[in-house]
Amino acid sequence: MRFPTLLQFPRLFLCLLSVSIIGCGGNPEFATKDTPKAMSATPAAAPATVATFAGIRNAYKISKTSTGFSVKELSGAGTTVNLSGQTSAKFADVTVNLLVGDKSKTIPAASLKTLIELYIAFFNRVPDADGMSYWIDQIKAGVNVDQLSASFYDAAVQFTALTGYSATMSNEQFVRIIYQNVLGRSGATAPPDADVAYWAGELASGKPKGFLVATMLNSAHTFANDPEWGWVPQLLDNKVTVGTFFAIQQGLNYNTSEESISKGMDIAKAVTSTDISLAKTKIGMTDVLFDLTAAISNSEFEKVQSIINAHCLTCHSTQRTEGGIALHTADLIRRNADALYIMTVVTRAMPQDGVLSADEIATISAWYLAGAK
Template identity: 50%
Template sequence: MSSAFRRPLVAASLASSLVLAAALTACGGGGGTPAPTAQPMAATAGPAFAKARSAYSIAKTASGYTVTDLATGQQTAATASQFLTFSDVTVNLQIAAQAATLAPADLQLLTELYVAFFNRVPEADGLNFWIEQRKAGQTINAIADAFYAAAIQYSDITGYTPTMTNSDFVNIVYRNVLGRASADAEGLAYWSGALASGKETRGTLVSSILGSAHTFKGNATWGWVPDLLDNKLAVATSFAISNGLNYKDAATSITKTMQIAAAVTPTSTSAAMQLVTAVVGTGSGSSGSAGVATYDEASIPGYDMASTSLTGFVATNRGLYMQALDGDAAHILKLHGNPIFNDWTSVPFADGIYSYAPLNVYTEADRQVSFYWNRRGVESRWGLYTANTGSTPGFDVEDNMSISLVAAGGTSGVIAPRPWVVAGFNSDLQSLYQDDGAYTSVRKTSDYFGTAAAGSDQVANLSSAILVAHPTDGTVFVGLGNKLRVFSASGLQSTATLPGDSAISDMFWHDNVLYIGYGAKVYKRTAAGAVSEFAQLTGIAATLAELFPAPGRFCLNGGDVITADGMARRISDGYTRSWLSSGTLTTQQQQELAIVQSQVAGAGVWCSPNNLARVVYTVDLAEGKVRMFSAKN
């Protein structure tokens, strides 16, 4: 590996070292053979089931959990303090709540070091144990050294031996952490020297290399390394925390969890997630048999890959809007996707269009086409198009006005809430304005937008922001860089700063909670204003970096976060499974799944939380097609 990976990160090294030991000790005890992992300290034995885990669904309830036999429909209750026993695995029902009690950064480090040191995903009980040890004050270096001590006891499994040279040790770490067969000469000399000098122990070296690797996120040459680590972390989180899984004997545990980790690549988690889904099943009941998602496809009218640019994709409960630009001309296109597919409305704007926003993304009527639009330039215009009249009314030309962005989307259209714009009047200064609802017969834009929201003119680069109107209360949410600001018509209401230096890319509403795409993660903002991390976007950033660098990585539908790698994460409890298939597939269905996966690969996803059907749209820019999938539950 490049000598750049020699750069030590002291803080990251310290934290990661803690995790290192966690992985090893969880592999087994201190005897001659790896011991089965113990049940979590506070858990009690719950119901036992005769069949494999995939034959049942597990649903969270107000009082605990309900386990349903998918063949018979028989239901069994369990409490959150119990563990469940199936013929192939046990399920820790406490791990999600336990994980939530540890600082997210520490949890990530614990989980990630399992992957980095052993190239395996953790099991729920082992991770639960080390979470408790960390909370009890166990030092990072002590845990790291315990991992190494366990590793050399089981040399046939880990590859580590008490007599191996420093060079051999560094090469194994490079293989597990960096995904390389061995270290480059410069890196090998640096890290071997750190071990020889006592600067690093074999228990802490892994975390130092891990921390150094993460600093290369987004690097043109080595960015795939942290992408690989992030994808392994996402799969590990699904296996151990979302699904609470443990194999029933140590040999199976080590073999299977290493196979899952080995299936992850820098650009995809699909193969690894399929291995997880093979264990947990899809949760389909007796009414939901095994199968593969079906899809219809429609060619985008007038699309020419060489000259047409498609932007501004917005899914409503009735279809998919997009903006097509071809030179100075523009069209707003709507694919009517539900209930009738492959019927388009195309609205031409011969002199171009700058921004648009559907009037109502939540409760559109069948075949409704309504959106606000604006154009700026020699003649700046603003208007509302609606297919109900077939006209394109435009407000009077305002030479001193320049509208940059439009935000709408209320549940009842223009009145509640009224639309927002980013505009400048009589100057280049951009501010937020909301339609004040007090109109005169003049119908000028300055009449519709009278007074700027206080403080909005202090937001630099406001015209580059993402605007999402609240569905009901009239506020607007402004995503710009790592800041999430909330404005009412009177002014700034609150500001939240997301960690790191990524940029907000997507925002969607569901049940009065705002879900925010930020870097490689999804955050959520509750009605009370609290912002917290929700989920890792697995394998998406690298896959979609060229065609869809920001939007299209996730959407919300049916109570799930739908991601562009074919996975669905349930909002209520984090349960993760595929939206492309369900159940145990036949050979023919597996072949069908491979075709479906190829149609999704490299395409963004768009869906609506208010579409009761499991409709997911993907856009294939290479072929100029939109595909509408009927996602599996």
């Protein structure tokens, strides 16, 4: 696969590609300053912002609420913990960045995709959520694609054993690794020597390595539905899908940088041009419907209604309306939210059976303080 026409106007093409991220220009010292963060996750959040749980992630169900998140234990006492100020939930095996889903929406979708593709191109790994959160902030601050690529390359050469990159590698060696990581071409589908020589010559003429990576990423997508090479962009897209699921939708980080790198690579290697199921099996999350990018559902109200149905309808229904308050429909519950909050949360006078748990009281309180919708 050779794309010489893309290189006829190198600076113009790079600028146009950079605009898809954030625009041309930027700080030339960026790559040196931020190199380590390209390969490993950012430092853990301050303890006050991390909620810690003893079990593994699959032992809990995480739900978005109107005030934050709830984390429910799936066995044992089935305890639910409501989180309102925490940014992460740390489990025995992984840490969930609770904010990355919403943060991912603060940059264009194309920028987010390119960022994940850079992880694939330079490390052939799925990104971790904390790393994505950091780089999203950098993009918003004005960093463009050539600066991102330079930082990722500088990080890759520091982990030669894992990435295959080194500071002393030849241009030909660099090109072959990009063909392998970006285009999935190695072994029987490895590029011919003439193609490698062409791209190596572009580097020798002064083209930056970041430019070559960005060009090859862009070029790969032009082969969608091609009879011979259509599997190449499909492989790349599938890796992006898995990376998005892992880092953005599930918000995952392994609890050590070493795990994030090695397991992230193992997951990416399991992706094929036709299948992502093995990669998701390696991720191993059973709460697959959990999605940090999804809007808050009406589940909080449904929880409140369930509590009322269990404890309040004996006295507040069509058959019996104590104090003139009926609660047997959703509209009536919302209409009487003030009284409901005062009697169940403030005075604790209701229900008369007095059996509301601390979690049930917290659920009603969170729903009411969020607007009782």
